Structures are given as structure tokens and as C-alpha cells.
Amino acid sequence: QVQLVESGGGLVQAGGSLRLSCAASGRTLRRYGLGWFRQAPGKERDFVAAISWTDLTYYAESVKGRFAISRDNALNTVYLQMNGLKPEDTAVYYCAADLAGALTPRTGGYDYWGQGTQVTVSS
Numbered sequence: 001q002v003q004l005v006e007s008g009g010g011l012v013q014a015g016g017s018l019r020l021s022c023a024a025s026g027r028t029l030r031r032y033g034l035g036w037f038r039q040a041p042g043k044e045r046d047f048v049a050a051i052s053w054t055d056l057t058y059y060a061e062s063v064k065g066r067f068a069i070s071r072d073n074a075l076n077t078v079y080l081q082m083n084g085l086k087p088e089d090t091a092v093y094y095c096a097a098d099l100a101g102a103l104t105p106r107t108g109g110y111d112y113w114g115q116g117t118q119v120t121v122s123s
Helices: none
Strands: 001-006 009-011 017-027 033-039 043-049 058-060 067-072 077-082 092-099 118-120
Touching: 001 092, 017 092, 017 118, 033 067, 033 077, 043 067, 043 077, 043 092, 058 067, 058 077, 077 092
Parallel strands: 009 118
Antiparallel strands: 001 017, 017 077, 033 043, 033 092, 043 058, 067 077, 092 118
């Protein structure tokens, strides 16, 4: 089993930055694919960014150039640096882990999920 705990969410003004962290326990994430998703009220959970176990990255078009995903295997943690935040980025952000280590935007491709952290961007 893998437990994922997100942190770093909060309230920020448009144009500001936040860095989300997702710490894992139970297993090392070294060989896992990791992803960030978000879900706004009344909407489906959407893909944001992913990183494979070989450090390949993939982003949703809506965040490309503003967000950056990274991982620190020594700390068993994945990060999402979010710059240039917009009100439409407001959502609960979830991290997820894929045992296969792949790079996938599909929610069904992930085996473990965190509980989420709220990000609110004011205009």
C-alpha cells in the first residue's frame, strides 16, 4: 500500500505562485509514474501534469508553460510548482501514483490517490 498526502494549497491572488507537495509513505516512489489532477466543484477530475519514473513529463495544455512537475526520490515526494495562477485554476488538487511507472493523463491509469489539497485563486 502507498499513502499519499498533499500539502501546500491555499488562497492566492491571480498571477501568484504556489508549490504543492505530495509525500508518500509505505513504498518508495522511485519506479512509479506520478501525476497531478484537479477537480473544481461540479466538474470532473481533470489531468494537470505527469512524470514518469524516467522523469519524462507531460502537461495539460491549460497549464503548459505555467506549471512544472518534479520529483525527489530521496524524499519520496512529488511537487507541482504553479506560477501565473488564474482564477480558473481554482480546484482541489490531487496527486496520484501509477505502479507501472508510465506517463499517462488518464485517471484510470493510477493505482493510488491522495486526499487532495484546496487551491483557490482570487481575481
